[in-house]
Amino acid sequence: xxxxxxxxxxxxxxxxxxxxxxxxxxxxxxxxxxxxxxxxxxxxxxxxxxxxxxxxxxxxxxxxxxxxxxxxxxxxxxxxxxxxxxxxxxxxxxxxxxxxxxxxxxxxxxxxxxxxxxxxxxxxxxxxxxxxxxxxxxxxxxxxxxxxxxxxxxxxxxxxxxxxxxxxxxxxxxxxxxxxxxxxxxxxxxxxxxxxxxxxxxxxxxxxxxxxxxxxxxxxxxxxxxxxxxxxxxxxxxxxxxxxxxxxxxxxxxxxxxxxxxxxxxxxxxxxxxxxxxxxxxxxxxxxxxxxxxxxxxxxxxxxxxxxxxxxxxxxxxxxxxxxxxxxxxxxxxxxxxxxxxxxxxxxxxx
Amino acid sequence: xxxxxxxxxxxxxxxxxxxxxxxxxxxxxxxxxxxxxxxxxxxxxxxxxxxxxxxxxxxxxxxxxxxxxxxxxxxxxxxxxxxxxxxxxxxxxxxxxxxxxxxxxxxxxxxxxxxxxxxxxxxxxxxxxxxxxxxxxxxxxxxxxxxxxxxxxxxxxxxxxxxxxxxxxxxxxxxxxxxxxxxxxxxxxxxxxxxxxxxxxxxxxxxxxxxxxxxxxxxxxxxxxxxxxxxxxxxxxxxxxxxxxxxxxxxxxxxxxxxxxxxxxxxxxxxxxxxxxxxxxxxxxxxxxxxxxxxxxxxxxxxxxxxxxxxxxxxxxxxxxxxxxxxxxxxxxxxxxxxxxxxxxxxxxxx
Numbered sequence: 001x002x003x004x005x006x007x008x009x010x011x012x013x014x015x016x017x018x019x020x021x022x023x024x025x026x027x028x029x030x031x032x033x034x035x036x037x038x039x040x041x042x043x044x045x046x047x048x049x050x051x052x053x054x055x056x057x058x059x060x061x062x063x064x065x066x067x068x069x070x071x072x073x074x075x076x077x078x079x080x081x082x083x084x085x086x087x088x089x090x091x092x093x094x095x096x097x098x099x100x101x102x103x104x105x106x107x108x109x110x111x112x113x114x115x116x117x118x119x120x121x122x123x124x125x126x127x128x129x130x131x132x133x134x135x136x137x138x139x140x141x142x143x144x145x146x147x148x149x150x151x152x153x154x155x156x157x158x159x160x161x162x163x164x165x166x167x168x169x170x171x172x173x174x175x176x177x178x179x180x181x182x183x184x185x186x187x188x189x190x191x192x193x194x195x196x197x198x199x200x201x202x203x204x205x206x207x208x209x210x211x212x213x214x215x216x217x218x219x220x221x222x223x224x225x226x227x228x229x230x231x232x233x234x235x236x237x238x239x240x241x242x243x244x245x246x247x248x249x250x251x252x253x254x255x256x257x258x259x260x261x262x263x264x265x266x267x268x269x270x271x272x273x274x275x276x277x278x279x280x281x282x283x284x285x286x287x288x289x290x291x292x293x294x295x296x297x298x299x300x301x302x303x304x305x306x307x308x309x310x311x312x313x314x315x316x317x318x319x320x321x322x323x324x325x326x327x328x329x330x331x332x333x334x335x336x337x338x339x340x341x342x343x344x345x346x347x348x349x350x351x
Numbered sequence: 352x353x354x355x356x357x358x359x360x361x362x363x364x365x366x367x368x369x370x371x372x373x374x375x376x377x378x379x380x381x382x383x384x385x386x387x388x389x390x391x392x393x394x395x396x397x398x399x400x401x402x403x404x405x406x407x408x409x410x411x412x413x414x415x416x417x418x419x420x421x422x423x424x425x426x427x428x429x430x431x432x433x434x435x436x437x438x439x440x441x442x443x444x445x446x447x448x449x450x451x452x453x454x455x456x457x458x459x460x461x462x463x464x465x466x467x468x469x470x471x472x473x474x475x476x477x478x479x480x481x482x483x484x485x486x487x488x489x490x491x492x493x494x495x496x497x498x499x500x501x502x503x504x505x506x507x508x509x510x511x512x513x514x515x516x517x518x519x520x521x522x523x524x525x526x527x528x529x530x531x532x533x534x535x536x537x538x539x540x541x542x543x544x545x546x547x548x549x550x551x552x553x554x555x556x557x558x559x560x561x562x563x564x565x566x567x568x569x570x571x572x573x574x575x576x577x578x579x580x581x582x583x584x585x586x587x588x589x590x591x592x593x594x595x596x597x598x599x600x601x602x603x604x605x606x607x608x609x610x611x612x613x614x615x616x617x618x619x620x621x622x623x624x625x626x627x628x629x630x631x632x633x634x635x636x637x638x639x640x641x642x643x644x645x646x647x648x649x650x651x652x653x654x655x656x657x658x659x660x661x662x663x664x665x666x667x668x669x670x671x672x673x674x675x676x677x678x679x680x681x682x683x684x685x686x687x688x689x690x691x692x693x694x695x696x697x698x699x700x701x702x
Contacts, residue, residue: 107459149648153649177590201582209651228583235579238516241526241659250629255637257640257641257645272460278601287596287600287606292608297503299503300560301559306504309593
């Protein structure tokens with residue numbers, strides 16, 4: 001697979017999205033976030049989505065000129081509209097607003113509607129945590145994104161409705177929780193298919209609810225993802241419903257029951273200032289203690305050291321910042337073709 | 352098993368806790384919440400905990416005269432201390448405070464420390480949702496409550512660190528998410544042991560990390576609960592760590608890394624006023640649509656109708672309000688003995 005430095009990939013993405021009509025700063029936001037997914041080992045949400053984004057820009061589903069606006073606000077809350085810009089841009093703006101309000105008021109909540117794909121949602125609580133706050137994020141997909149059955153059912157009903165939480169970590173990168181409330185994100189099944197491998201055990205069922213590991217049983221439009229938790233799938237299901245109400249109903253784009261022509265990644269963010277509860281030095285001391293204590297857990301026989309949530313991402317980032325990022329050959333071909341068409345210069349592979 | 356009306360059980364509990372030194376209103380709160388667990392099908396958190404509570408009152412771990420106080424507050428936040436009263440009392444007071452602040456400020460967060468067992472944590476977001484707000488709850492147990500291994504490890508590290516969310520439901524009881532971030536609450540394993548049955552598949556491992564279904568492999572103090580999610584157990588683990596930081600570090604009682612002599616169910620509550628985001632009529636219409644849409648999901652072959660989160664609890668409540676509540680014979684013997692000793696009148700079994 002071709003391999004590139006993070007900066008050279010950011011330059012390519014910046015060029016592509018600017019050429020497609022995004023303002024320079026917005027293209028920069030998209031480039032930074034796409035590459036941050038690759039850096040952190042979540043290739044499913046990285047460069048491989050670019051061809052699909054370009055298609056949706058051409059179809060008018062993503063509107064590069066969309067200007068994010070505040071539709072309604074109070075000192076602690078706001079609703080933003082992305083006016084159909086890419087979600088990366090609108091959700092990044094929402095992070096700024098939720099942080100501003102939490103700095104002033106200690107706790108805040110912001111909903112965003114009319115925005116397209118937000119990408120890796122962990123990126124937003126990560127930004128909130130890097131600014132010293134606790135960040136929570138809930139993202140739905142309305143009726144456009146029905147992929148997951150209700151627990152006990154056999155019908156595509158909910159989006160993968162991810163949740164993410166970021167917590168400031170004095171030892172380094174934020175403690176980060178970031179996952180779909182389905183067993184996995186749909187892109188992980190697509191990636192398995194692209195790589196010609198089976199999907200994981202328990203990820204999907206076919207159209208009759210029978211367990212399967214063939215990605216095509218899902219990608220054919222008949223199968224579905226399961227809510228996470230296996231026989232305790234009511235746990236993932238309940239989180240998914242909660243996400244639909246926060247990210248859909250409250251943020252204003254609508255729930256999974258609402259028919260939609262386009263993807264609208266309704267996003268709901270909460271920020272909490274830990275210093276309203278505990279002095280920073282004390283927070284840092286206690287979280288440092290907790291992190292060390294968790295890492296010191298005796299590992300399963302033959303297993304590697306126990307990690308804290310977010311460490312998987314941070315280990316990938318540290319390695320890929322140095323070694324570069326591999327991009328699937330097929331993905332790179334498409335991105336390279338689009339770049340050439342748009343007059344964007346391509347980097348050489350590091351290999 | 353003996354069977355009693357909800358009201359007669361509330362009367363017994365009220366009498367017992369008042370006789371042990373709780374103020375009338377506080378005993379009423381405890382009685383209401385214990386019976387609400389039995390009513391909702393969560394017997395693990397109902398009457399069967401009374402003997403253990405009485406023991407901990409006698410030992411001084413639970414302080415019936417503890418008065419809940421606000422230690423520090425801002426317009427949107429507060430930290431309360433329960434001064435070692437039973438958690439039911441302190442967390443119920445926290446619900447009042449978080450609601451008051453959310454009514455005024457739209458979003459609020461309250462932490463509570465120095466409180467004993469809070470019982471079924473779903474009860475608190477349920478109260479918040481019944482008051483028309485979205486409620487979130489996170490409860491840790493500090494170093495006293497280490498029962499769950501870190502994902503990938505073989506050592507008791509975290510409490511069962513439950514989360515709960517309540518969302519107003521115009522069709523009836525709140526939409527309710529309420530579960531441990533371990534596969535199950537520890538009391539479910541104890542209940543299996545009392546009933547002489549195996550624990551569920553994947554609930555526990557023995558002291559060497561080997562899967563087992565024998566409750567004693569856990570109750571012997573060596574085995575441990577797993578974070579929920581099976582091979583995706585990093586999902587439950589990440590939530591558990593988040594709970595430890597919100598309910599432990601922020602609320603002020605300390606994380607699982609902190610040694611504690613007594614149980615301190617550090618509790619963190621968030622309340623959000625939906626009307627800061629969407630008009631009540633519109634919220635009601637959209638959530639009604641979502642609930643009907645989820646219930647209409649085609650069920651798995653031979654399976655009952657798909658439920659919404661919280662419907663399990665509500666179905667039990669409706670039935671048990673009418674049919675009464677069965678109490679394990681052994682539990683009833685202990686409660687009856689304590690009642691007699693304390694001069695509390697006992698009801699006749701309905702059978």
